[in-house]
């Protein structure tokens with residue numbers, strides 16, 4: 001179980017304020033999508049929450065403790081983070097990359113070695129990469145690379161996964177496979193999943209809660225039905241969205257022109 005909360009968070013690059021006075025507590029053991037227009041600060045927020053950039057002001061609390069107070073390996077057992085465009089060394093294999101996800105558990109004990117190998121094999125299998133495991137990262141297509149990064153992230157077996165635009169480069173079958181895999185990790189292993197999405201249908205279908213960010217401010221943090229009921233998306237994206245329902249009453253969003 002993991003508690004992640006942000007208090008009065010402010011982040012700037014140079015003189016420009018990017019994240020302004022954000023207060024947010026992610027709902028634990030749920031799936032949350034962060035959405036918002038380009039440049040609104042989604043990736044910046046995710047980088048800060050995973051400890052990858054400094055904040056100017058405010059607190060990031062993981063289980064009520066400041067993120068900076070954690071030892072790196074302990075933090076990696078709590079949080080794994082997949083940024084938007086990760087880059088790997090060219091000369092490592094897929095399996096080596098996925099093994100990096102086990103950094104937090106490396107020790108001299110044999111028990112860990114067996115567990116580490118089991119997790120790496122599992123991550124390769126569920127991301128459909130077993131046959132590519134000895135290939136160099138540099139030899140993979142964009143979608144295969146992305147799956148290797150996702151495999152590394154899930155091999156980390158952390159309590160919470162942050163994933164920034166994880167479905168970029170993936171064909172529709174692999175998008176759905178990965179999203180279903182995350183849903184399973186959430187339901188069965190109670191992982192807290194926090195994703196940045198541009199695909200609003202993915203966000204609506206694969207989240208319990210949506211955080212909307214615009215110009216560095218949190219506009220909404222609501223469950224799916226409230227987001228739909230209050231028609232928040234039209235205003236945020238300046239697009240006329242319409243919602244249909246499938247036979248299981250799941251919402252399907254489509255657009256009907258740009259608002260002026």
Ligand SMILES: Nc1ncnc2c1ncn2[C@@H]1O[C@H](COP(=O)(O)OP(=O)(O)OP(=O)(O)O)[C@@H](O)[C@H]1O
Pocket residue numbers: 013018036037038039040041042043044045
């Ligand atoms: N390293 C950086 N140095 C200076 N400015 C930056 C840097 N990274 C991002 N920015 C700026 O911060 C703002 C927020 O960027 P961020 O990547 O967080 O937005 P985003 O919501 O994730 O956008 P997108 O949907 O386009 O991926 C943008 O105006 C961007 O130009």
